[in-house]
Amino acid sequence: MRVRDKKQRRKVYFRKKVCRFCADSNLQIDYKDSRTLRYFITERGKIIPRRISGNCARHQRKITMAVKRARHLALMPYTNLEI
Amino acid sequence: MRIRRYETVFMLPADLEEGKVQEILRRLDAVLERSKGVLVRREDWGVRKLAYEIDRHTKGRYFLMDFVGEPKIISELERNIKMIESILRYLTVKKSDEVDMDAVHKEQAEEKEKEAARKAGALQRAEEAGRKAAEEASARKGAAPAKLGGAEPEEAEAEPVSADSSPDDEAEKS
Numbered sequence A: 001m002r003v004r005d006k007k008q009r010r011k012v013y014f015r016k017k018v019c020r021f022c023a024d025s026n027l028q029i030d031y032k033d034s035r036t037l038r039y040f041i042t043e044r045g046k047i048i049p050r051r052i053s054g055n056c057a058r059h060q061r062k063i064t065m066a067v068k069r070a071r072h073l074a075l076m077p078y079t080n081l082e083i
Numbered sequence B: 001m002r003i004r005r006y007e008t009v010f011m012l013p014a015d016l017e018e019g020k021v022q023e024i025l026r027r028l029d030a031v032l033e034r035s036k037g038v039l040v041r042r043e044d045w046g047v048r049k050l051a052y053e054i055d056r057h058t059k060g061r062y063f064l065m066d067f068v069g070e071p072k073i074i075s076e077l078e079r080n081i082k083m084i085e086s087i088l089r090y091l092t093v094k095k096s097d098e099v100d101m102d103a104v105h106k107e108q109a110e111e112k113e114k115e116a117a118r119k120a121g122a123l124q125r126a127e128e129a130g131r132k133a134a135e136e137a138s139a140r141k142g143a144a145p146a147k148l149g150g151a152e153p154e155e156a157e158a159e160p161v162s163a164d165s166s167p168d169d170e171a172e173k174s
Helices: A003-013 A035-038 A056-071 B017-034 B074-083 B103-145 B150-156
Strands: B004-013 B038-054 B057-069 B089-096
Touching: A003 B038, A056 B089, B004 B074, B017 B038, B017 B057, B017 B074, B038 B103, B074 B089
Parallel strands: none
Antiparallel strands: B004 B057, B004 B089, B038 B057
C-alpha cells in the first residue's frame, strides 16, 4: 500500500500553477468583494484548498480570512445545502 | 497618539423604517465626533440578499464607515454598536497603522464632490425618466388603453439601489 502512495504522490506534485495574486499585484483580496471570492469556494460553500486553487501560502491565508469575514457578515454562505 | 485608519461594516434589517435608520447613522456619527474620530466616507450598499437567514430576515441593509482616529475610539464605537439592537452584524477592520492627515482631508473633499455630482445627476435622470414615462403614457392611451398602469411607474423608479447592488456602490452622507 505504501509503495502505491509514493507513485501516486509524485504525479500530483507536478503542479506548475502560478498564484494569480502574485502574478498580478493589482488584484486585491477584500472580504467585501464576494464576486471575486466566489471563485475560491466550492458549490457547497467550502473553501478550496491551495492544492487546487494554486494560490501561494500568503494569499491563501488572506483568502481564507476574507471568506470567513464575509461569512460573518452574510455576504457569503457558510454552507449551501445540496438539492 | 497614533492615528489609524479603520473600516466598519454593519448591517441592519432591510425593512427597518428610514427614520430609525437615519437615527442610527446620526448616533454613530456622534460617537465618532465625540471621540475625535474623522469620518472619511460612508457607503450605503442598500438592501442586499443575505447568504443565510439571520433572525428570520433574508435581506439586509449594509453600511460602510471609513474613518480615522486613535485606537481607543474603536472600543467606544463598538460599545455603541452593540447597544443598538437593530444592528444585526458588524465588523471593524484596521486598514492602516499610520495615517497621513493631508491625504485624508483630500479624500474627504473628493467624496463630497462625488456626492454632489451624484445627487445632481440622479435628480436629472429622475426628471427625464418622469418625462419619458408621461410621454409614453399619452402615446399608449391613444393606441392600447388596456395597458396597465403598473409598467410605467416602475420605469420612473428604476433609479434607486437594486437588491443586488455591488459593495462598491454610492457613498452617502446623512
